[in-house]
Amino acid sequence: MMRPTQGVNRRRILAGGAAGLAALGMPTILRAAEKTLKVGVYGGFFKDSFDKHIFPEFTKATGIAVESIAEPTGEAWLVQLSQAARAGVAPADVSMMSQTALLKGEAGDLWAPLDLGQMKNTANLVERFVNKYPDGRVAGIGAVSWYITLVTNTKAFPEAPTSWAALWDPANKDKLGLLALVSNSFLLEVTAATFFGGTKALDDEAGQLKAFEKLAEVKPNVKLWYRDEAQFEQALKSGEIPMGQYYHDVTGLAAADGHPVRSTFPKEGGILDSGSWAVSRASKALDEAHVFINYMCQPEIQALMSRKVGTSPTVRRDLLDLTDAEFAAVSSDIPPIVPRYDLYLSRADWLNQKWTEMIVG
Amino acid sequence: MTAARPQRLRDYAPLVFPALMLTVFFVVPFGIMVAISFFRRVQGAFYEPDFVFDNYARFLSAFFGQVLGFSLVLAALVALVAVTIAFPFTFLLARLSRRWQVVWLVALLSIVSLSEVIVGFAWSTLFSRTAGVTNILVALGLMSEPMSLSPSFGALLTGLSYHAFPYTVLVLYPALARLDPTLMEAARTLGASPPRAFVTVVVPALRNTILATMIMVFVFALGSYLLPQLLGRPSNWTLSVLITDQAIYQSNLPFAAAMAVFLVLVSLALVGLSLLVGRKEAAQ
Numbered sequence: 001m002m003r004p005t006q007g008v009n010r011r012r013i014l015a016g017g018a019a020g021l022a023a024l025g026m027p028t029i030l031r032a033a034e035k036t037l038k039v040g041v042y043g044g045f046f047k048d049s050f051d052k053h054i055f056p057e058f059t060k061a062t063g064i065a066v067e068s069i070a071e072p073t074g075e076a077w078l079v080q081l082s083q084a085a086r087a088g089v090a091p092a093d094v095s096m097m098s099q100t101a102l103l104k105g106e107a108g109d110l111w112a113p114l115d116l117g118q119m120k121n122t123a124n125l126v127e128r129f130v131n132k133y134p135d136g137r138v139a140g141i142g143a144v145s146w147y148i149t150l151v152t153n154t155k156a157f158p159e160a161p162t163s164w165a166a167l168w169d170p171a172n173k174d175k176l177g178l179l180a181l182v183s184n185s186f187l188l189e190v191t192a193a194t195f196f197g198g199t200k201a202l203d204d205e206a207g208q209l210k211a212f213e214k215l216a217e218v219k220p221n222v223k224l225w226y227r228d229e230a231q232f233e234q235a236l237k238s239g240e241i242p243m244g245q246y247y248h249d250v251t252g253l254a255a256a257d258g259h260p261v262r263s264t265f266p267k268e269g270g271i272l273d274s275g276s277w278a279v280s281r282a283s284k285a286l287d288e289a290h291v292f293i294n295y296m297c298q299p300e301i302q303a304l305m306s307r308k309v310g311t312s313p314t315v316r317r318d319l320l321d322l323t324d325a326e327f328a329a330v331s332s333d334i335p336p337i338v339p340r341y342d343l344y345l346s347r348a349d350w351l352n353q354k355w356t357e358m359i360v361g
Numbered sequence: 362m363t364a365a366r367p368q369r370l371r372d373y374a375p376l377v378f379p380a381l382m383l384t385v386f387f388v389v390p391f392g393i394m395v396a397i398s399f400f401r402r403v404q405g406a407f408y409e410p411d412f413v414f415d416n417y418a419r420f421l422s423a424f425f426g427q428v429l430g431f432s433l434v435l436a437a438l439v440a441l442v443a444v445t446i447a448f449p450f451t452f453l454l455a456r457l458s459r460r461w462q463v464v465w466l467v468a469l470l471s472i473v474s475l476s477e478v479i480v481g482f483a484w485s486t487l488f489s490r491t492a493g494v495t496n497i498l499v500a501l502g503l504m505s506e507p508m509s510l511s512p513s514f515g516a517l518l519t520g521l522s523y524h525a526f527p528y529t530v531l532v533l534y535p536a537l538a539r540l541d542p543t544l545m546e547a548a549r550t551l552g553a554s555p556p557r558a559f560v561t562v563v564v565p566a567l568r569n570t571i572l573a574t575m576i577m578v579f580v581f582a583l584g585s586y587l588l589p590q591l592l593g594r595p596s597n598w599t600l601s602v603l604i605t606d607q608a609i610y611q612s613n614l615p616f617a618a619a620m621a622v623f624l625v626l627v628s629l630a631l632v633g634l635s636l637l638v639g640r641k642e643a644a645q
Contacts, residue, residue: 359595
């Protein structure tokens with residue numbers, strides 16, 4: 001999951017500006033709190049939004065002050081946390097971690113096991129958002145999620161496509177923009193879900209090779225394999241590259257701004273990526289961390305984040321007071337394609353090598 | 362130019378600061394990189410100190426050989442294009458009045474101040490179907506409909522050459538400004554046309570400058586990793602792009618370091634080779 005680590009882009013600047021404006025209307029909360037919790041969130045857009053909309057409310061409700069810490073890009077944060085934990089120090093008590101980073105942390109027994117009994121609101125969560133160690137201990141709790149969907153330029157495609165299979169359509173030669181990395185495009189999962197009956201087809205090497213083979217057929221249709229979000233977004237808006245995969249929420253914002261773009265949840269489902277809360281085993285604020293995570297799992301807070309931060313809720317929809325339009329702006333009822341994060345752990349180098357050879361060769 | 366040879370230890374004092382900087386900011390980081398390139402990659406985690414050759418072994422494959430070969434050819438082409446355009450340009454520039462020289466040099470310096478990102482985005486817009494230069498050709502009736510020229514090898518070569526051009530001019534400028542004007546005059550007196558005098562007198566006289574400039578542009582282009590992503594297709598990605606992928610996205614620092622060490626060694630070898638060839642020619 002690369003998204004929150006992709007440096008400054010137009011989306012962050014826009015969203016940060018909007019968050020800044022909203023904050024002007026809120027009274028500053030200065031309150032002497034006896035307890036402090038250090039919370040690590042992705043720097044930039046996420047941290048700004050949380051600082052403005054979420055953390056002050058939490059302090060008001062619980063009396064626990066939050067010291068938010070901007071996590072660095074890549075997996076550097078995981079390295080820092082694990083090295084600090086070996087020395088018995090926690091640079092942050094709770095951190096928002098990508099799914100792959102969470103699994104890597106599990107491998108090193110980095111996360112303090114969490115007690116669901118102390119966090120009643122976790123019962124609200126969709127089951128996949130409770131991350132467990134192989135032995136069943138709870139390692140992390142879903143914090144936020146977002147969708148990558150099939151996006152099109154409405155002028156070039158008057159009819160919205162209905163399936164990911166549109167990527168393979170020979171009529172779309174040289175028209176697609178796709179993410180450039182195996183570990184952030186999740187196109188193997190898309191291929192498996194579209195043609196091989198689901199991501200279980202990727203269980204073994206034969207299945208993975210079959211997916212690669214099928215995916216290679218997309219190459220003639222791809223004009224741009226992008227790492228930079230802004231480059232594709234601009235090309236999508238202008239119609240230069242009229243189809244591709246992109247973030248559902250940003251595409252919605254662009255459409256609301258009057259750009260001729262649309263985001264479609266294909267019938268096979270959008271790609272659902274997410275971040276989880278996890279607590280360093282060196283943290284001395286485990287109780288406060290439980291209070292914090294419990295607070296974040298409330299339907300009201302999840303709805304607040306959907307409205308203010310644009311994330312998709314991690315709790316069940318029937319518990320939310322989001323209107324249909326608000327829900328559709330961040331999510332969908334179509335079952336999602338959930339990335340096979342386990343593969344990016346156990347077969348990371350092999351997948352990366354095959355992928356690079358496929359798109360470069 | 363002759364200078365007194367340093368006699369005493371104290372005469373070397375001005376070198377201490379640059380030598381220290383070079384050590385702290387180049388030798389030490391490079392040493393760390395070489396060390397990491399022998400560390401053991403732990404998949405699903407990071408790396409552990411060790412002394413293994415796995416990272417180099419993975420690099421020694423037809424696939425990476427091809428990418429390395431492409432990067433070298435691309436860098437050499439950029440050097441050729443940039444110097445071919447910049448040399449006559451700088452020759453003419455050096456013969457303009459002082460005032461116009463300053464204007465041109467300021468303009469070139471302002472291009473240097475642009476980041477690679479801006480250069481890349483500007484060229485991808487210029488080469489686009491919706492807003493690019495082909496629209497002008499359509500308006501002039503030379504083309505039937507606008508087309509997209511990017512991403513492509515041509516777009517990448519153009520972008521890189523454009524980015525290298527001001528540096529090339531700035532490196533060539535001192536030599537061309539100092540060039541003895543009587544050389545050209547003598548050639549003209551002996552009956553050579555100006556283009557012929559330029560090709561047969563000026564270019565050979567500055568052979569070593571040209572070679573040195575080409576090496577500089579070559580190394581400059583070899584390190585480029587942003588423009589290939591913005592203007593090129595995956596088959597146009599340089600080794601630097603793959604190094605970035607490994608270091609930042611795959612957390613595979615040992616492999617990234619091994620590739621970087623290999624790239625440095627190969628380019629050093631090529632630079633050494635061309636210097637050797639240049640010296641031999643000069644001796645003949």
